[in-house]
Every structure is written in C-alpha cells, then in structure tokens.
Amino acid sequence: MGRLLDSLKRGFRSFDKGMREDATSLIRKQLDEEESVFALVTMGVFSGLPSPPTGVLLRILPHMSREISVMNKRSAGLDDVFSQTLGTFDID
Amino acid sequence: MTALIVLFAAAFYLFFYFTYGKALERNVVKADGARPTPAYSCRDDCDYVPANKFVLFGHHFASIAGAGPIVGPAIAVVWGWFPALLWVWFGNLFIGSIHDYLSLMASVRYDGKSIQYVSGELMGKSSKYIFEVYIYFTMILVVAAFMGTYGALASKSPEILTASVLFMVAALVEGQLLYKTKLPFWLSSAIGVALTIGSIIVGFIWPFIACPNIQLLYMFQVIYIILAAALPVWFLLQPRDYLNSYILWGGVIIASVAAVFAFRGFSWPAYTSFAARVISGQPSPFWPTVPLVIACGALSGFHSIVGSGTTSKQLDNELSGLFVGYGAMFMEGMLSTIVITSIGAFGFTVFQGVADKIAAAGFDLAKMQTDAGYFGQVGAAVINSKDIGIGGALGIFTKSFGQMLNVIKIPVKLGTTLGGLWASAFVLTTLDTTNRLARYAFQELVEPVKKVSKGLHAVLADKWVASIFAACLGWFLIAKGGNAYTALWAGFAGANQLLASIAMLTAATWVKKVQKVGGGMLAAVLIPTFILWFTVFCALIWFLFVIVPVTATALKVILGGFVILMLVLDVWLMYNFFKSWNEGKLNKA
Numbered sequence: 010m011g012r013l014l015d016s017l018k019r020g021f022r023s024f025d026k027g028m029r030e031d032a033t034s035l036i037r038k039q040l041d042e043e044e045s046v047f048a049l050v051t052m053g054v055f056s057g058l059p060s061p062p063t064g065v066l067l068r069i070l071p072h073m074s075r076e077i078s079v080m081n082k083r084s085a086g087l088d089d090v091f092s093q094t095l096g097t098f099d100i101d
Numbered sequence: 102m103t104a105l106i107v108l109f110a111a112a113f114y115l116f117f118y119f120t121y122g123k124a125l126e127r128n129v130v131k132a133d134g135a136r137p138t139p140a141y142s143c144r145d146d147c148d149y150v151p152a153n154k155f156v157l158f159g160h161h162f163a164s165i166a167g168a169g170p171i172v173g174p175a176i177a178v179v180w181g182w183f184p185a186l187l188w189v190w191f192g193n194l195f196i197g198s199i200h201d202y203l204s205l206m207a208s209v210r211y212d213g214k215s216i217q218y219v220s221g222e223l224m225g226k227s228s229k230y231i232f233e234v235y236i237y238f239t240m241i242l243v244v245a246a247f248m249g250t251y252g253a254l255a256s257k258s259p260e261i262l263t264a265s266v267l268f269m270v271a272a273l274v275e276g277q278l279l280y281k282t283k284l285p286f287w288l289s290s291a292i293g294v295a296l297t298i299g300s301i302i303v304g305f306i307w308p309f310i311a312c313p314n315i316q317l318l319y320m321f322q323v324i325y326i327i328l329a330a331a332l333p334v335w336f337l338l339q340p341r342d343y344l345n346s347y348i349l350w351g352g353v354i355i356a357s358v359a360a361v362f363a364f365r366g367f368s369w370p371a372y373t374s375f376a377a378r379v380i381s382g383q384p385s386p387f388w389p390t391v392p393l394v395i396a397c398g399a400l401s402g403f404h405s406i407v408g409s410g411t412t413s414k415q416l417d418n419e420l421s422g423l424f425v426g427y428g429a430m431f432m433e434g435m436l437s438t439i440v441i442t443s444i445g446a447f448g449f450t451v452f453q454g455v456a457d458k459i460a461a462a463g464f465d466l467a468k469m470q471t472d473a474g475y476f477g478q479v480g481a482a483v484i485n486s487k488d489i490g491i492g493g494a495l496g497i498f499t500k501s502f503g504q505m506l507n508v509i510k511i512p513v514k515l516g517t518t519l520g521g522l523w524a525s526a527f528v529l530t531t532l533d534t535t536n537r538l539a540r541y542a543f544q545e546l547v548e549p550v551k552k553v554s555k556g557l558h559a560v561l562a563d564k565w566v567a568s569i570f571a572a573c574l575g576w577f578l579i580a581k582g583g584n585a586y587t588a589l590w591a592g593f594a595g596a597n598q599l600l601a602s603i604a605m606l607t608a609a610t611w612v613k614k615v616q617k618v619g620g621g622m623l624a625a626v627l628i629p630t631f632i633l634w635f636t637v638f639c640a641l642i643w644f645l646f647v648i649v650p651v652t653a654t655a656l657k658v659i660l661g662g663f664v665i666l667m668l669v670l671d672v673w674l675m676y677n678f679f680k681s682w683n684e685g686k687l688n689k690a
Contacts, residue, residue: 027156032343035334041147079145089218093410094541
C-alpha cells in the first residue's frame, strides 16, 4: 500500500512538473533569447559591437560566463536553428 | 466490439513495444545507458537540459498529437473502418514509430542536431535545403487544409464555434492569471480548467455565436492567425497551449474509458471499396493514396523535426529514447484507433440523426447500410455535404464522439461540444503556430535576396509581410479552391509524408554507414523506407493527374506547381541517397 502511495505521489509530481513546464516553456525560451541579446549587448565588443565601458564590462564578466558559453554554442549551430524553433512551437 | 478493438490495440502496441521496439533499440540503435546524451555532454541549462523521461514523454506526445491523428482517420473511414485501422496499426508499427525513434536517436548521436542537419551531413548539403523548402510548402498547405476543416466544422456547429471562441477568451484570462498576478500556480490552473469546462458548457447550453458563412469564417481565421502570430507568446500562445494539454489528456482518458465501456458493435462498413471516393469525390485507390489521407496517426514527417529539434536535447538517457520516441508514436496510434472506433461504432447513429436531410440531398441511407460499395461511393459526399450539415471529417468525428460519451451518461450534445473543442482547439493552435513558423521559414528562405537587393529583402523579411503572405496564400488556396479541404489535406499529407521519406532515408543511411547494421535489421529500416518513398511518390503522381485537374482553376496552378516541385525534389533526394550510399563520407556519431 505504501509503495502504491509512493508511486502515485511520484506520478503526481511528474504530472505537476510537466504541467509547470508546459505553462512556461515558451516564456523560458523567450527569456533565454533575451539573455542572449543581453550577452550580445554587453559582450558584443568581441564581434565589433560597441559595448559598455571596460570597467563595467570586466565587473559583469564573471556573471556572464554561462551566457557567453551558450552564445558561443549557438553561434556554432546557427545553420540549424529551424528544427528547434519548430519543435519549440509544437508543430503538428 | 469497441472494447475489443481498443483493448486489442493496446495489447498490440504493448507486445510490439517489448519485442520489435526492444530489438530496434538493441540491434539498430545499440542504445547504451552509459553513453552521455547531449542533454549532459552539451548541457547549458538552456536548450540542452536533461528531463525526466515521463515528463519528456508528455511533452513529446503533446507536441506530436495535434489535429492530424483525428482528421486523417476521420476522412479515411470512407474506405471502411478496417483498412483505416490496419494502416494506422501497421503503418505506425513498421514505418511511423521507426521513423520517430531513429530520427530522435540519430539526432542524439549528432549532439542533438536536427534531422535535416544530419541529412546534410550524410547526404549532401542540398538535402538540407530540400528539407527546408518542403517544410515551407507543407506549412502553407497546413494553413489551407486546417482552415478548411475548421471552417467546415464551425460553420455547421454554433456550439463548437461558441466553445472555441470562448476557449480563446479563457486562454487570454489564464495568461493574465498565470503571468500577471501572484495567484498560486494550482489556483490559476484550476481557474483556467474551470473556464475551459465553462466554455464547453456555455457552447452546449447557449451557442450564441453562429456563422454559417464559411468564407467569413476563413476571413476571421486569417485575421486571428496573423494577430496570434504577432502577439507576445505569454498573451495567448503559451496559456492556450497549456490549457490544450488538459484538453488532450482529458479527451484521451474520457474517450478511452467510453470506448472500453461502450460495448457497441460496429455499424459502419468494415470495408467499402478499394477505390472509394475519398479525396475530392474522385475514386481514390487505397494504395497508394492512403498516406495522403492518414498522416499523423500512422506516420508524420513533422515528428522527426520535433524529435530532433527539441526532444533529443532533453533526453536524459539513451535507454529512455525508446519510451519517448517510439512509445509516443504508439500512443498517437492509440488516439487514431479511438477516433476510428468512435466513428465505426457510432457514425451511423449520426447519419440516422440527419436521415431526412440525407434523403433530401438524394442519398439512400438504407442502401448505405446494406451496400458497402454504395457507401464507398457516396460516404464522403454525405459527410462533406453542406446541405446535410454533418460538418466534414471533424464533424463526423465530434458527433460520433458525442454519441460514444453518451455511454458514460454524458449528454450527446455536450459530448459533441467537448469533442469539437478538442479537435478545433488543436486545429486553431496548429493554424497559428504554423503561420508563425511559415513566417520564420519564409524569412529564412528569402535570405539570398539580401545579396541582390537589401531593400526588397527588408520588405519580404518584415514580420508582418512574411506572416500575411503565408496566411493569405493559405486562405487563397482554400477559398478559391472551392472549399476542397480533402484535396488540400491530401496535398499537405503528401508533403508531410515526403518529409518523412527524407527522415527515413537519412535514418537508413545512418543505420547502414554509421551504425554498421546489416542483415535483417537493416532490412527492417530499408524496406519501409523504400515502400514509403515509392508509395508517396506514386500517390503524388496520382494526385497530380487525378485530383489537380478537377480542382478549381486557381488551385490547379498552385497545387499542381507544389506537387511537381515536390516530385522533382523527391527524385533529387533519392539521387543524393544513392550517391551517399555508394560513396558518401562518414562522419562522427
């Protein structure tokens, strides 16, 4: 009986988690995009974009490591974003 | 009979999951639980993030189960419920599930890259561009076909039109509650679900929105999809998709229970005729045209895109791939089985409800019951007749669904409205999502124009221009095509199945050249690949010579052009396949 209850609890938790993700997946994706834009605005000096003063840039650099790594990975896969977009928007 | 079919289908899928599916996992994919998936090896907590396999299954299934597995089987039952069921079961088992599973796993082995990227790697860069052109054309046809199916249904059912409009309002309210207030998640969800149920009940009791003018409905749909594609995602798209999940799971559970407890024999003919008049009123030979009718329930090229676009980046373990990729496709087969079961058992009850209109339209209902051949000739005409008012393929499904739910004491009209909202919510979702994506695809396709004229490129790539272009092209096709949604549906399904052919050819190349699989297991991939390619190729040639000439003049040029282009690209693709098969380079993975 205890195991059954545990399984039910686990099932409910998975359902709840899935639904929470369903309710936020696109917004999260949009947030990720905004972070990428932020990374570009602040760290764009590497690709020739004007950037904030060097002092500011150096101070925010440690907080930007994840965004830089994501941006790097995405720039390498720019020729393969279409499928992901289609998947994100649940085409069928 | 209904219980027997549904339980048999469940046993069928379970049996093959644990035998055939496991054999594919072991001998073809050679899944290794110790090998890190891209969700770990490329983890960035953004695109690449491991997900619980049950949660991922839910997402993947919700992504692939739209209106497709409902509409296709609902059109195909004119051949009889048995051939439709056979194609759903065996097409799903031998082609669809292999296609979905291998696309997912090939993508996993290529660091979560998309299937068109993998096809470019294995079969040359032109294959990748062919893939993208296909996708764009398919999306235009989706817009046209889905606009037609929804128009046919909503123009004949104020209940469903009212419920679907109110559901959009419920989604708008849910968006505000979820993202603009501090209500707990469970409370805003409960309110959203209550509003959804409320929209069904109001539609049932007080259907105050009616629009018998189908052209007007098309126009509203165009305006809706252009606006929906331009609104922020939190405003409508996200909350509506969220509420759709409840409709999907609720619908599947209620329908399964009702089908199991209906204990009703099938009054619909098991088999009508090999060449029943299914597509555009023309004699449509079951082979090769069945994939032009049943797409998603048996096989869909879009699944390879979803699987390799997002799912592969979240798979936590290679051993979860079978459950997510293969299992979700089987689940979709179950959904189509339920659709066919409800029509098979209750479709004639729907006909009997409009017996006088059927007689007035010049059809013989008694003969339809006794003469299967006659049914094959007139069945589609009865279902699609404006005078009879069943409301097309979606109409026969929703009305049969309502009759089936009556078994568990839900009033017929309420059940019909629920089925209608289930189907129409997915149709509308697909419509605006597709239009948004067609906009992206168009913007990508016109990229080379930038080199010729920056000004022209700026105009073409503008989000409003790209969005309006796709929506209006779809509108033009359905409105000028004389509301021939079965022809457009077949065109969409053909493009979709060719997309699946590309994914299957890519998967076959991957299996042979990278996985080094030979013998029987290679045949298990190659045979369905060639059968699919050949079947769809023949079906499109049939479509070009039989259906295109009988469509309206405006459709002849555009639809005919689409089909010719698809056929040319298809041959080109096969050339790429054989070239890479003999001398293609090998890549990592």
